[in-house]
Amino acid sequence: MLKPAAFARFLTAAVAMSPMPVLAQSGDAAPAPVLTLELNALQPSEKGCRLTFVVNNGLGGELAQAAFEIALFNAEGVVDRLMVLDFKELPVGKTKVSRFDLAGADCGKISRVLINHATECTGGGIEPAACTRQLKTDTKTSVTFGL
DSSP, X not given: OOOHHHHHHHHXXXXXXXXXXXXXXXXXXXXXXEEEEEEEEEEEOSSEEEEEEEEXXXXXXXXXXXXXXXXXXXXXXXXXXXXXXXXXXXXXXXXXXXEEEEETOOGGGOOEEEEEEEEEEEOTTOOTTXXXXXXXXXXXXXXXXXX
């Protein structure tokens, strides 16, 4: 008969050597489809303020057109303007950089960029609501960015 301390060591070793459940080992689960949109930079331009975005279409199908209505908030948190940014076509799995010059905008006074909704989200096998529902946002700036 095993003494309690020896039994505990045996049990610990048995658990450590046992195979992991199949689900934990497989790693075959496909990642959820996602459209990532990063506000990468705000820079003064000749026209006003240039917004640079990095976008990656991981939705599983080509986007013929993707456009978003955004709201710019000023330093006081008040909506300064609404506009539509058209990212045009977004090939599946490709990272794309898009720049938009906002005439008359002062980069230093923008505190937040809010995505209201997708005004266009069309492509083969892509549900029109996917550009909003499966959107993941990020920012490399000090400006708040997202839905």
